[in-house]
Amino acid sequence: MHTVNLLTGFVASHQILIYGLIYLGLIFEGEFFLISTGILAHLGALNVWVALIFILLGGISKALLGYALGEFLYKKFNHHIFFKYIQGRVYNVLPGFKIKPFWSIFISKFIIGINYLVVIFCGYEKIDYKKFLKAEISSTLIWLPVLLSLGYFFGYTALRVSREIGKFSVVVIVLFMIFIFFDKLVSWLYGLFEEFYAEKR
Template sequence: MSAGPALVWTIVLTFVFLECAVILGLFLPGDSMLITAGIVMASHASGEKHVWALSLGAMVAAIAGNQVGYAIGHRTGHHLVARKGGKYINVQNLQRVAELLHRHGFVAVLIARWIPWVRTLCPTVAGAARMDHTRFTVASTIGAIVWAPVLLLAGYYAGGFLQRVPWLMPLVIGILVAGLIIGTILGIRHYRQEMSQPAEDFTVETTPAAALHQES
């Protein structure tokens, strides 16, 4: 594997895992990163082989990240830490995710894959709410299959069209990569600002299915 694809692999797997596992991932450019990675792969001679393999790897990273997020939430004992004045990690957003899981459960986990900030918060809230782990895992796996590979392949095949115009491909890749670098730097800065806000406790109610299981 050349240095180019190797670097793409490292960035994609790291970003996907973080975005699905921990709060830091909420501030990383996940969707645009996957599309950009697909376009970059299209510029390599062996890109098709790599992009399909990377799609599988990203899917596994997304599933693993969700499992870590769920485990973190499960260990909190129904109590999550929000941030007063936070833009994303606030009581209102945690409440929205909790209500989404409470009302729709399985379907909510599927939908969460396509909403950036919900995608990161959902596993942790699901774990804290004691959502049935098997149902969560199945929904998480299905969601991973139709999220990361779809965006990577969309970028790859879009890159195939860009290659028809010799000067356009390098320009588009340069703009997208620059955007990702700037977005990541700003995201880390926003994360630090968010975490510097005063902490605020948020209690997650047990999901109906989990409550039924406890009663039985």
């Protein structure tokens, strides 16, 4: 029966690769990699301060590259159906984007699966660059420690249940599912609030 020591040993032996994956993960995804980093740091497999450097680099790269990609795609594919999809997704979750772009960008950081679309859309819509960066940086300064702490909590809770790697993984997966459900619920409620507020204006 394998314990979490097998996982921590593997990660500790491949730290350069893992830090590289964290960097790429923050560019292309975010929540899963950040929470997983918190779990691995709690287990002692990763140095949280070194991981933090790669997390910040990944977050900054995502913002800069995503905005630049949006600008590029606007020049090349201005009326492509793909941007109709992005526009629909952004306005569906964040109805107040045009009126309050700063707060919409800020809030999007905390909604799974929407922030990367918002970042690209900001470049496409040519949102003021300083305002965009201010919203991204300020939201990241809150989002990052919250999700890292959540990872620590997931790791701590799973270890309290079992050190056996199978049971540990099941507990972590269940906690992830609860987190995703809660995130979707909050984003849905926020969308309702935005629509209600827009009707009142």
